[in-house]
Amino acid sequence: MKTKFILAIAIFILAAAGAFYFLRPHTFHGTVIQSPDPSHDFKLTGVNGDVSLSDYRGKLVLIYFGYTFCPDICPATLANVAQALRDMGDEKASEIQTIMISLDPERDTPEKLAAYVTHFHPTFIGITGSQDDLITITTLYGIFFQKKEGSSATDYLIDHTATLMVIDREGYLKLVFPFGVTSKEIAEDLEYMLRQ
């Protein structure tokens, strides 16, 4: 009787440990935001006309602020997102829309933006707008940006906050990834959000 009792306790502890491992809540790699309000909507211009955040209600939306002349940070981030989508497969990727908002409307025409972002993944879209519109949107999304001198008058660079944001299906800002997040980490968080 005593042996059976000890065995039952041991099995229970093992099962509890197993249950904890398999049922533990997902730990996000990005920082989870619990905003009570939907994310600020915007309307900017892409190669196929105006694009609003609210157009993609029902999908997960990844928003990244950058520019096509960006030497390293932007292509590295977009390449990681593209790799994450490829790893997740077409079906899951079709539920996700990635939007790059260009902070450089002087040089990034909608056509140039479209060519740039689709180089990373065919589903990506690139949009931009007036300087005033961009200042309002970046202010509200916590993105600081500022021109800095390049090697010639037209070859300027733009310092900018390099976070990657995820808006959930209902339009709420849910996750903020820092620069340097890997494609695997992005994929794990997105897959969890798609299951919810």
Next chain:
Amino acid sequence: MNKYILNIVYGLGALIVISALAFKIFQPIQVLPRMQLAPAFLLVDQDNRPLTSEDLRGQFVIYSFTYTNCPAPCYNINDTVKEIQSRLGEVELNNIPVTFVTLSIDPERDTAEVLNAYAQTLGADTTRWKFATTTNQTLLKTVIGVGLETYYEKKEDGSFAFDPAFVLVDGLGIVRAEYRYATEVSNTDRILRHLGVLADEVKNSTGTNKLAYEAAHLFLCYAP
């Protein structure tokens, strides 16, 4: 044997429910909610130098709002800042700097020179207490009115109606707490307590502890 397996499953279910309830009730870890992204900005400070949101990354920032022509005691905003500053030693901040940023809602009159004189009158240490604004009224409204959700409006007589709020932003640029004077007698103790909670989270929410901290966020174990 099936009966034993069933009992174990029921037991595990009960264990999970009891653990979750216990976590929620006893709140072994308390956190502050991650409310929203704080606005990004490029403002001008009391020394006529640019002050950007990026300059404040990695620090805890307490925003307050005023204008230098606000008739004294002007909601005691500056006294509250001074009291918090003088009592920061009571909180274990783990070497994370705390910066106070008072935003002027009256950029027409509150030039850098005026803000500088105001800071000197208050005896403010401007390395830790910044005064800033921008003449771009649209940007100012976006930063304060929308981004930091603090109401202000100019009245016909040149004075301002405004919410004498305090907003606490963490080192990642996320709003973690708002303090509205209208409903609080004194926010000083609460703000100090919250700074300690934030510093604890920065220090402890790494490795395996991260799961416990995320559970605290999930179960809304918010510090009062």
